[in-house]
Amino acid sequence: AKAHVVVVGGGSGGATTARYLKQFSPDMMVTLIEPNATYVTCYGSNWVIGGFESMDAITHGYDNLRDRDGIDVIEDKVVGVDADSRTVRLESGDSLQYDKLVMSPGIDFKYDDMPGIEEADAETIPHAWKAGSQTELLRSQLLEMPNGGVFVMVAPPNPFRCPPGPYERVSLIAHYLKEHKPRSKIIVLDAKDNFSKQGLFEEGWEMHYGDMIEWRAASDGGLVEEIDVGEMTARADSGFERVRADVMNFIPAQRAGQIAHDVGLTNDEGWVPVDQRTFKSEMDDNIYVLGDASVAGAMPKSGHSANNQGKIVAAAIVRELMDQEPLDPSSANTCYSLITPEHGISVAAVYKYQDGAQAGVEGSGGVSPSGETSSFRAREAAYTQAWYAGITQDIWG
Numbered sequence: 243a244k245a246h247v248v249v250v251g252g253g254s255g256g257a258t259t260a261r262y263l264k265q266f267s268p269d270m271m272v273t274l275i276e277p278n279a280t281y282v283t284c285y286g287s288n289w290v291i292g293g294f295e296s297m298d299a300i301t302h303g304y305d306n307l308r309d310r311d312g313i314d315v316i317e318d319k320v321v322g323v324d325a326d327s328r329t330v331r332l333e334s335g336d337s338l339q340y341d342k343l344v345m346s347p348g349i350d351f352k353y354d355d356m357p358g359i360e361e362a363d364a365e366t367i368p369h370a371w372k373a374g375s376q377t378e379l380l381r382s383q384l385l386e387m388p389n390g391g392v393f394v395m396v397a398p399p400n401p402f403r404c405p406p407g408p409y410e411r412v413s414l415i416a417h418y419l420k421e422h423k424p425r426s427k428i429i430v431l432d433a434k435d436n437f438s439k440q441g442l443f444e445e446g447w448e449m450h451y452g453d454m455i456e457w458r459a460a461s462d463g464g465l466v467e468e469i470d471v472g473e474m475t476a477r478a479d480s481g482f483e484r485v486r487a488d489v490m491n492f493i494p495a496q497r498a499g500q501i502a503h504d505v506g507l508t509n510d511e512g513w514v515p516v517d518q519r520t521f522k523s524e525m526d527d528n529i530y531v532l533g534d535a536s537v538a539g540a541m542p543k544s545g546h547s548a549n550n551q552g553k554i555v556a557a558a559i560v561r562e563l564m565d566q567e568p569l570d571p572s573s574a575n576t577c578y579s580l581i582t583p584e585h586g587i588s589v590a591a592v593y594k595y596q597d598g599a600q601a602g603v604e605g606s607g608g609v610s611p612s613g614e615t616s617s618f619r620a621r622e623a624a625y626t627q628a629w630y631a632g633i634t635q636d637i638w639g
């Protein structure tokens with residue numbers, strides 16, 4: 243009989259895995275289960291929030307995976323897995339049997355870690371850390387914010403999806419406010435003392451936005467201990483100061499997507515430990531977990547990482563089914579960020595499976611140089627757009 247692989251989640255990691263399984267092994271039966279008819283990328287969602295990209299441009303469908311690649315794409319949600327009988331249960335009541343199961347469910351949030359706010363409050367204080375209606379909500383709140391208003395971001399502790407993402411977001415909100423509401427202010431209350439590409443962001447903020455963006459480190463009054471949703475305030479650990487927001491963006495601490503917990507694949511920190519050579523779960527021999535949900539050594543939680551891991555998983559499954567030894571995979575990540583639509587910066591790295599983990603290759607990658615010319619930054623902004631076109635074509639195109 244043909245092998246059947248079921249993939250949970252049609253995001254960056256899952257859709258890549260499904261597509262590459264079919265490419266490496268056209269006879270394989272591949273089923274992709276995703277509750278949403280379309281996928282809105284988080285990458286590019288800060289461009290929408292900044293007002294210079296449309297939701298349409300960051301929304302992707304599954305027609306090509308279905309019609310061209312021959313993947314059985316089912317619009318449903320996985321609600322349980324029985325590992326012994328290798329069966330997944332769907333919300334609709336159906337169930338499916340698999341030979342190998344792949345899960346790339348992304349993240350969920352630890353609202354319990356922040357007193358005063360719960361998941362339902364995301365309707366008034368959006369996280370916008372999963373793209374779609376949350377992106378539109380934050381955008382519309384910015385449109386309604388008065389000139390002279392205060393935008394407050396509460397930035398998450400490590401580890402979280404997209405390390406430079408919060409700082410790209412405030413950059414592009416500043417881009418919008420500078421043009422339309424120039425008396426406004428942005429305050430970032432951070433659970434950390436430093437962040438990805440910090441020097442490059444701060445250089446760009448000073449150059450383009452003067453003192454519009456104020457970033458407070460955790461140890462310098464930035465660590466928020468409580469949010470008052472009704473009052474729209476955040477109380478930082480200095481104890482007495484409550485920061486009042488006209489628009490608040492609370493990005494909670496994160497953990498692996500709920501289904502990974504339900505299936506019993508997570509560790510005490512809430513993430514999924516895997517054999518980083520193949521991304522096979524440490525808890526189950528027939529389940530592979532990749533993307534943001536997994537513990538992936540030096541690889542950051544990014545769409546680019548998830549896409550590379552999807553190819554690693556596809557190759558590992560095809561080889562295992564043919565009784566071949568797994569490869570020692572090499573992969574890469576680049577995270578581009580825009581500070582204005584014409585000012586791009588990046589961080590890149592190459593990874594190799596070594597000594598039991600995905601480790602950075604010495605001498606590879608790095609960040610954009612500081613003090614560069616505007617034409618250099620404009621080229622990186624163009625590469626950012628090209629990266630988006632390339633990766634979305636590879637995954638859903």
Ligand code: FAD
Binds near residue numbers: 252319543544578
């Ligand atoms: P996701 O892409 O989130 O996919 C998970 C999928 O699983 C979803 O479609 C979900 O519906 C589905 N799912 C969940 N549970 C179930 C279930 N029970 N049954 C069926 N399906 C289920 N990365 C970059 O590389 N570059 C960037 O510039 C970049 N910018 C970003 C900006 C922002 C603001 C944010 C928030 C993130 C950004 N990222 C970027 C990170 C990137 O979006 C994620 O790292 C990436 O999407 C992770 O892929 P994934 O497959 O793990 O999860």
